[in-house]
Amino acid sequence: MEETNPWTTLESRKIYENNWISLTEHQVINPSGGRGIYGEVHFRNHAIGILPLDEELNTWLVGQYRFPLKAYSWEIPEGGGPLDQPLLDSAKRELQEETGLIAGSWTELLRMHLSNSVSDEAGVVFIARELTMGPAEPEETEELVLRKLPFEEAYQMALDGRITDSMSIAALLKTKLLLLEGKL
Numbered sequence: 001m002e003e004t005n006p007w008t009t010l011e012s013r014k015i016y017e018n019n020w021i022s023l024t025e026h027q028v029i030n031p032s033g034g035r036g037i038y039g040e041v042h043f044r045n046h047a048i049g050i051l052p053l054d055e056e057l058n059t060w061l062v063g064q065y066r067f068p069l070k071a072y073s074w075e076i077p078e079g080g081g082p083l084d085q086p087l088l089d090s091a092k093r094e095l096q097e098e099t100g101l102i103a104g105s106w107t108e109l110l111r112m113h114l115s116n117s118v119s120d121e122a123g124v125v126f127i128a129r130e131l132t133m134g135p136a137e138p139e140e141t142e143e144l145v146l147r148k149l150p151f152e153e154a155y156q157m158a159l160d161g162r163i164t165d166s167m168s169i170a171a172l173l174k175t176k177l178l179l180l181e182g183k184l
Contacts (some may be wrong), residue, residue, distance in 0.1 A: 022123055042119070048123070052129075053129055063144065063146075077101075078098075086125065087124050099133070100134045114166055
């Protein structure tokens with residue numbers, strides 16, 4: 001029962017599109033039998049997050065002003081990865097662009113859907129280890145502040161609300177659990 005689709009789509013039309021997203025409005029019959037509309041945001045990239053960890057369990061956060069939130073945000077290094085490219089290749093590029101870090105070891109930490117009530121955006125987070133520092137190469141749309149700090153401090157930032165980004169919180173909480181279980 002739970003794997004069947006209770007929605008009926010009567011008509012769909014794309015109402016907006018750019019290089020990163022498209023918005024489709026669907027005329028539907030909802031699970032209760034009523035007519036309505038459903039807006040769906042399609043993302044043209046995977047969301048990619050990287051939690052860098054050095055031998056002393058330090059990590060790096062990226063600070064930046066997030067236009068949609070009208071607020072400053074501290075996050076793990078993140079970005080978009082083209083749907084037709086390997087996720088790990090995108091993660092390596094994003095880590096180097098935003099932090100200058102190059103990792104010798106990569107582990108996939110988690111996969112998640114970021115806002116599944118309105119979008120199909122899927123994200124993946126990697127842990128990057130065996131780090132060496134090089135120059136950062138942020139995109140023209142990014143004015144970034146890079147902060148190296150103990151993992152424990154970043155974890156506390158997720159717990160007390162100083163970090164609100166969903167991929168960052170999920171990555172920090174899962175990593176803390178794996179550390180406690182001796183699996184990292």
